[in-house]
Structure formats: structure tokens, C-alpha cells
Amino acid sequence: MELNIFSVKFNQNNIKAYNQDSCPAFTGKNIKPAVKTVALGTTTALAYLGVNQTNKKENAFINKFLNERDDVKSAEMLLKKYPELYWLTNDVNATPEGKSSNNTDSISKFLFGKKHIEFDRTMAGIQCLKYVLNNDYESFTQCQNDEIKLTPDNFEELRNYTLSVLKTPEDVDAMLAYTVINDLGKIKNFVSDVEGQAGIKAKDHDEALLIGLKYMPKKIPSFNRLSQKYQKEILNALEADFNLGQFVFAECLEGNLTKFKNVTPESKQLYIVHLLYDVAGVAGHINPKGSLVMTNPVYNSYMQGIESINEQNSKSENEVYDSFLMKKANDFGLPMRTPKERAIVKLILMSRLTKQEDLINVKKAFDELDTDTKNNLIEGLSKDGIKNGGTLLYYAPAFIQNTYNAKLDNKTALLKKAFEVLALIYNDNESNASGIKTVSLANIANAIKNSPDLKTEQLYQIYKKEF
Incomplete structure (x- = not known):
């Protein structure tokens, strides 16, 4: 089923980016009627949502949004309702994941005449949520390869899970607001403002968002207008400093689970649903037609991750982490009895590879490393951030991928190079103290994407320049 993405452009002069002195409202003066696009499904989600008659305005917006079949009008509605959405067209620290793409279906390119990666990713996540709420399996999976395509049963499970959390139009509105503000911490001006006002240096974009929401909520209108119930749920999840995506790809440490254990059930569920659609839209800058990423293998991994973290009340952080790793080791057909075997399972997850030949390449690349490099990797990947100090290599999966x-060609050699760099960085950050140190690999993830012939030592020196 073909999706005709936006067919008109906005006048760039009418678009204002993030500004510390104002929260601009989108006017949409120059939007013109566009061609109709594919229907979103025969039954919209509002039929399944409990309607609160005391908030008819919110009900009307969600109803209109879910039923809107014109992509331009749908985008216009979002930009007017959630002004932070087009702040993402400002100067941002874009996620270094994924190949560059000049696809003509870039939403931001049609809207603003220029491609904005984080805007496209956010819009794709919202569109995927809309597909699920409207029970539109075909549109959600239209860009996926048949070999790994999300099954109808898993799509139905995802939809039922979503509707169990988003029970009312107010819930959907809060989720849309949550999704829109999620990447504000990547906007350079925003980060500068919140750090200056709070006097706190953010370690990553999630912490920058948390600081902004706590110290200057009035500057973030979509969050500020939410009821205290939703504000508390969003803040509660952010304060836990846990990223389910990092857990599923073995990027985080056991110590990252500690505070998430105390998150309220309501906040935890809102966070999980938000994260699932953030993941669904993560490749929206490459292909905005459905979810390129939320395939069957990825969906199953996230469900296994959710199942494991739901065991937190009866298990320690280390037991929860190893429970998930064991599930994945069984999926890969690999043992996990020794620190070396455990390290290989974590490297496979970090590499985000699922095909059997790719898994063989990971193991082969590890086996070809020299003894010191192997030992550094095993030690670095064994630190939990609880009993001993550990290092979280932020964007390690993006760098490896x-x-x-x-x-x-020569995929084994490419993986070997990536693992050598990780071992050097782990060795640099070796510590006997407890706690977790976060270091970003965004620079080298971007560097290898733009210059594929960079050697191990060259990549390591690029990393060292930042630290």
C-alpha cells in the first residue's frame, strides 16, 4: 500500500525555531490543500478509548487527528498543538545512527525545504502510533522485508498493549506530547539555556530534557499544559535514568536498573509505550513509510526486555540483566556460562545483528582479537556499576552498526576494528569505584559513517579529542 507523503512545502519565513524568550505558535498560513493519502483503517481508535465528556475539546482534537487521512493536514494539526515539534528543525545534535538518505519522501524536506533528521524520526514515531491506534497493519509494516516483517499477531499484541495504557483521549494527548518533547535535549540552544538556568551540566539529552522540565516547564508548552498526573508520570520515568532501548541492546549496565525499580506502575507503562513508538520511528529519516525498525526480531527483543524488567520486584538488578541475556543467548543458540561467552552475547546485542551469518561474524571477530584486547573487552562488559565502577558507552550500538x-566486504574485519576501539575506550575508563560513567561515542559513530577507511587508532584519537 503506497503512502503519498507531503506534497506541499511551508514558507520557511513562517517557521520559528526554539527561542529562550518565547514559545512560538505555529500558524500554518501557507499550507494548501494536498492530495488525499491512504486511509488509516476502517475503525479508528476513538471507538476503543473511554471518552471523558468533561474535556470535549481534547476529545475533539484526538478524534479529528485519528480520523484525518490527509498527511499535510495531520502534520498541520500536530505543529499547532505541539509547537516544540518544529523546534527540532533548529540546530540539533542528531542521533548518529543509520545511513544517510536522500529519499524524496523526507517529511521535513517537504515541509521546510531542508531535511531535519530528528523531526523526521519524531513524526515517523507519531505516525506509527496512529497506525496502531487505527488498527492499520498494512501501513505500519509497508516498508518491512517479508523475511523479518512484524506478524499480524504481534501487531495485534502491540495494539492491545498500547490500548491498555492509552485508555482515553487525554492519555493519547499526553503520549503525543511526551513523544514530541522527547528529543528537546538534542537542541543545542535548548541545552545551553537549561544548563545555564539550572547551573547543571547534562550528561546526555535525556538529562537535559529532565532539567528543562523541572527548571523551566513554562518554556515547554506541551508539557506545561498537561495535568499534574501526566507531568508527574513523565518526570518519574525520566528521573529513573533508565533507557529500555539501551537495556535491550546491552548498552546500559545493571546499575541503570536500580532507580527504575522505584518508578510507579503508571509511569513505567507510559514510558514503555512511549519508548516503543520512539523505536518504531527511529529510521523515519531513512524511510518514513511505516516502521522500518519495529520488525518481528526487534519487537520480540523488546517484549523479552519488558518481561525481564517486570521481574524487578523479585530479582536483583544482576539477576534481571542476566535473565534477559540468557533469553537472547538461547535465541542465538549460544552458551552463556563464562565471562567470555557473556561478553560475546552482549556484543551481538550491541551490534544489533540478527542473521545467523552476522552472529558468526561477531564471534569470529572476537576470536581474532589479541589476548589483551579480549581481556579488556571482557572486563569492560562485565562491570555492573553496582559492585564495581562501570562505563556506559553511549551510542556504542550506532558505532558498531x-x-x-x-x-x-570483509565484515569480520569491520567488526574486529569496532571491538578494538571499544576495548581501548573501556581500558581508558577503568575504575575500581562504584557507579556508572557515561561516555558518548557519537563522534566516532559519525566519523566512521562519513569516512569508512578510518583505522582503529584514528577512531580512538577522534574519541580522545572529546575526552
């Missing part, structure tokens, strides 16, 4: 995709 970008390295692996940099060339078509």
Missing part, C-alpha cells in the same frame, strides 16, 4: 555497514 555504522562500522559494520561502512563497507560491503
Whole structure:
């Protein structure tokens, strides 16, 4: 089913970016009627949502949004309702994941005449939520390969899970607001403002968002207008400093689970649903037609991750973490009895690879490393941030994946190079103290994507320049 993405452009002069002195409202003066696009499903989600008659305005917006079949009008509605959405067209620290794409279906390119990666990703996540709420399986999976395509049963499970959390139009509105503000911490001006006002240096974009929501909520209108119930739920999840995506790809440490254990059930469920659609839209800058990422293998991994973290009340952080790793080891057909075997399972997850030949390449690349490099990797990947100090390599999966995709041949050598760099960085940050140190690999993830021939030492020196 073909989706005709936006067919008109906005006048760039009418678009204002984030501004510390104002929260601009989108006017949409220059939007013109566009061609109709594919229907979103025969039954909209509002039929399944409990309607609160005391908030007819909110009900009307959600109803209109879910029923809107014109992509331009749908985008216009979002930009007017959630002004932070087009702040993402400002100067941002874009996520270094994924290959560059010049696809003509870029939503931001049609809207603003220029491609904005984080805007496209956010819009794709919202569109995926809309597809699920409207029970539109075909549109959600239209860009997926048949080999790994999300099954109808898993789509139905995802939809039922979503509707169990988003029970009312107010819930949907809060989720849309949550999704829109999620990446504000990547906007350079926003980060500068919140750090200056709070006197706190954010370690990553999630912490920058948390600081902004706590210290300057009135500057973030979509959050500020939410009821205290939703504000508390969003803040409660952010304060836990836990990222389910990092957990599922073995990027985080056991110590990252500690505070998430105390998150309220309502906040935890809102966060999980938000994260699922953030993941669904993560490749929206590459292909905005459905979810390129939420395939069957990825969906199953997230469900296994959710199942594991739901065991927190009866298990320790280490037991929860290893419970998930064991599930994945069984999926891969690999043992996990020794620190070396455990490290290999974590490296496979970090590499985000699922095909059998790719898993073989990971194991082969590890086996070809010299003894010191192997030991550094095993030690670094064994630290939990609880009993001993550990290092969270932020964007390690993006770095490994970008390295692996940099060339078509000799995949084992590409993985070996990535693992050598990780071992050097782990060795740099070796510590006997407890706690977690976060270091970003965004620079080298971008570097290898743009210059595939960079050697191990060159990549390491690029990393060292930042730290």
C-alpha cells in the first residue's frame, strides 16, 4: 500500500525555531490543500478509548487527528498543538545512527525545504502510533522485508498493549506530547539555556530534557499544559535514568536498573509505550513509510526486555540483566556460562545483528582479537556499576552498526576494528569505584559513517579529542 507523503512545502519565513524568550505558535498560513493519502483503517481508535465528556475539546482534537487521512493536514494539526515539534528543525545534535538518505519522501524536506533528521524520526514515531491506534497493519509494516516483517499477531499484541495504557483521549494527548518533547535535549540552544538556568551540566539529552522540565516547564508548552498526573508520570520515568532501548541492546549496565525499580506502575507503562513508538520511528529519516525498525526480531527483543524488567520486584538488578541475556543467548543458540561467552552475547546485542551469518561474524571477530584486547573487552562488559565502577558507552550500538555497514566486504574485519576501539575506550575508563560513567561515542559513530577507511587508532584519537 503506497503512502503519498507531503506534497506541499511551508514558507520557511513562517517557521520559528526554539527561542529562550518565547514559545512560538505555529500558524500554518501557507499550507494548501494536498492530495488525499491512504486511509488509516476502517475503525479508528476513538471507538476503543473511554471518552471523558468533561474535556470535549481534547476529545475533539484526538478524534479529528485519528480520523484525518490527509498527511499535510495531520502534520498541520500536530505543529499547532505541539509547537516544540518544529523546534527540532533548529540546530540539533542528531542521533548518529543509520545511513544517510536522500529519499524524496523526507517529511521535513517537504515541509521546510531542508531535511531535519530528528523531526523526521519524531513524526515517523507519531505516525506509527496512529497506525496502531487505527488498527492499520498494512501501513505500519509497508516498508518491512517479508523475511523479518512484524506478524499480524504481534501487531495485534502491540495494539492491545498500547490500548491498555492509552485508555482515553487525554492519555493519547499526553503520549503525543511526551513523544514530541522527547528529543528537546538534542537542541543545542535548548541545552545551553537549561544548563545555564539550572547551573547543571547534562550528561546526555535525556538529562537535559529532565532539567528543562523541572527548571523551566513554562518554556515547554506541551508539557506545561498537561495535568499534574501526566507531568508527574513523565518526570518519574525520566528521573529513573533508565533507557529500555539501551537495556535491550546491552548498552546500559545493571546499575541503570536500580532507580527504575522505584518508578510507579503508571509511569513505567507510559514510558514503555512511549519508548516503543520512539523505536518504531527511529529510521523515519531513512524511510518514513511505516516502521522500518519495529520488525518481528526487534519487537520480540523488546517484549523479552519488558518481561525481564517486570521481574524487578523479585530479582536483583544482576539477576534481571542476566535473565534477559540468557533469553537472547538461547535465541542465538549460544552458551552463556563464562565471562567470555557473556561478553560475546552482549556484543551481538550491541551490534544489533540478527542473521545467523552476522552472529558468526561477531564471534569470529572476537576470536581474532589479541589476548589483551579480549581481556579488556571482557572486563569492560562485565562491570555492573553496582559492585564495581562501570562505563556506559553511549551510542556504542550506532558505532558498531555504522562500522559494520561502512563497507560491503570483509565484515569480520569491520567488526574486529569496532571491538578494538571499544576495548581501548573501556581500558581508558577503568575504575575500581562504584557507579556508572557515561561516555558518548557519537563522534566516532559519525566519523566512521562519513569516512569508512578510518583505522582503529584514528577512531580512538577522534574519541580522545572529546575526552
